[in-house]
Amino acid sequence: MNEQILTRARLVLDDEVVWGTLVIRNGRIREIDLAPCRLSTAIDCEGDYLLPGLVELHTDNAEKYFQPRPKVAWPRRQAALAHDSQMAASGITTVFDALSIGDVDEQSMRHDSLKAMHDAIVGIQQEGLARVDHRIHLRCEVSHPDTLSNFRALADSPLLGLVSLMDHAPGQRQFVSLEAYRAYYQGKYELSDADMEIYLERQLANSARYSNTYRRTISAEARTLGLALASHDDATLEHVAESHEYGMRIAEFPTTREAAEASHRNGMAVMMGAPNVVRGGSHSGNIAATEMIGLGVLDILSSDYYPAALLDAVFKSAQIEQGYSLPRAVASAARQPAQAVGLTDRGRLAQGLRADLLRVQTVDDHPILKRAWCAGRQVH
Template identity: 55%
Template sequence: MIITNVNLVLENDVVPGSVEVIDGEIRALADSPSRQPGAIDGNGGWLLPGLVELHTDNLDKHFTPRPKVSWPPFGAMRAHDAQVVASGITTVLDAVAIGDERDGGTRQDNLDKMIHTVINSERQGLNRAQHLLHLRCELPHETTVPLFEHYLELPEVRLVSLMDHSPGQRQFVNMVKYREYYQGKYRLNDQQMQEFERSQLALSARWSAPNRAEIARQCRERNISLASHDDATSAHVLESHQLGMVIAEFPTTVEAATASHQHGLMVMMGAPNVVRGGSHSGNVAAHELAALGVLDVLSSDYYPGSLLEAVFLLADDERNALGLAAATRLATANPARSLGLTDRGVLAEGRRADLVLVQRHQGQVYPARVWCRGELAY
């Protein structure tokens, strides 16, 4: 397969040219158009490496499309996979919550089904994108470590994150935002909300610190990548660094993001934050960190289509000095590198032919075609 008449988004530059793919691998790149008959005309669009997504809970929405509605697992997986690929994502870590009881058990009931569906569909070659697992460990629960240990030996587990969403700290320093979020999500009245807050604070005080230390220890022993979550202070970051974190997911302040970068953690921010122009929780905006040069990875988080759009928005944003090649690395080379996936993430000879042909219509970018391992997936 030859794709020509495209702007090749290389690791450090963007050049017009063409690419040749053989047996699912990039065999050659050229800075000139191809004259071969049958070459695919990219119509002057951009050819990017397939996007690498480290943290999305999009699978949840397909397993439970409405409250108290449970969808058949394979159908849910197919819909999720199709949406991911149609967003230009060719490698995805499906994030599943370990130990989260706050939704009345729905997410916990789905946990086994989701994990086994991801694994079985992947091993049977039924997915278009490659699906791996990200265990999101909600620390303030007595069930968290046992559940974590139950799934830890699965080879598909490539990332573990440690999070504590109890009120008054990290993501929810702002108590007004905390109450707005949870009262809206669970339809709690003021009295119920107060009881909920007390419960979460008590659970955090009892379980968060020991669970954090134990899970981090086991991940270090097995060389599984670790991510902090919602660090807000330099003290949080120092603890994350000492525990062996390699990624700082969604730091909530400039202080935490800067400290994470100084300690060698890759700073991840949400692509919806970029598209919306700021955090829905009132925390630091991703574009601020990009302007400071301390943004390393983008994640679509809860909206797969946001990832590609955020790359181009940051590339076009005059408040930073990224440019398209550097902005693309945030969703390709950098997340792949954080997991040790050295066979993808850049357009280079010998790398996997995970490719996204991007076009722009009325200012909006969109994937026109997506290839996974050289096979047309969208």
């Protein structure tokens, strides 16, 4: 029997924070006691917070390790393990690694490296090399010609649990303003004015040809497979109505207040980026996550492009004016993302659940991760 006792901790439960003791046995939470434990083998947490391990549904962080520079491919197992280590060091004990199907950049390595990234992540998980629990999230760019065939090629992945549908074509969703679209992509890809016009016309044509059909078809096939579905960058009530009709459980990064409120009202869990909370606003000029916290419609936090932001955003959400309580803030990065994808064995401090745990100290109101456990095994 493998037993660990953590005592004199501030336990972040569903609705309150209490002083007490938590017992891990064989990878599960076996006891929660409000009294201190005096056994010499108990670990004294010295008043630090003890909270459930974070559940990340949307991070493209792995891509940075597989392709650390443009046109540079890193050995895939080493890349996957480096990414895995960063997840553990960020307090993320369950991660849905987002793999992009289709891209707005025809020179991107995403298409060629898709299967290699997938196989590497599955490999470290199945071989017992991973520190944390990895799942697969397929991000489907529905305006790309090859998206449907590539989705079907990976639809039987043993780790697949989440599918999101997105369309980054100009003039809608994230880029309602064509001028903002031009400025972003012309700068990103260093295009001449003439090349930018060709690029813009191609993206509009692909969206008109493929987007509606692929969105409808992939949604139906994902539902048949029992996969959780997420919309992406919904901006209007019409977008939300379509997402609800197609069975989306999650609304990733709605760009307007009306879309966020409508998604929440329709029972979709509204996800916003933790960097948005930490920075105090959206880097692309869309609605601020803190405004959605004030409205009570932010359900899930995601680290998006910066893994360490997730734990920081949890504590900042509990510190801002009209913010969430600490238990509710923790739930937005643990219990609620887990529930949205059907994982009922984690995301809370409760007897019988997986011992995915974080020990967190605060210094000047900033959270410092001191220890992390995944299924009872210390991984950081």
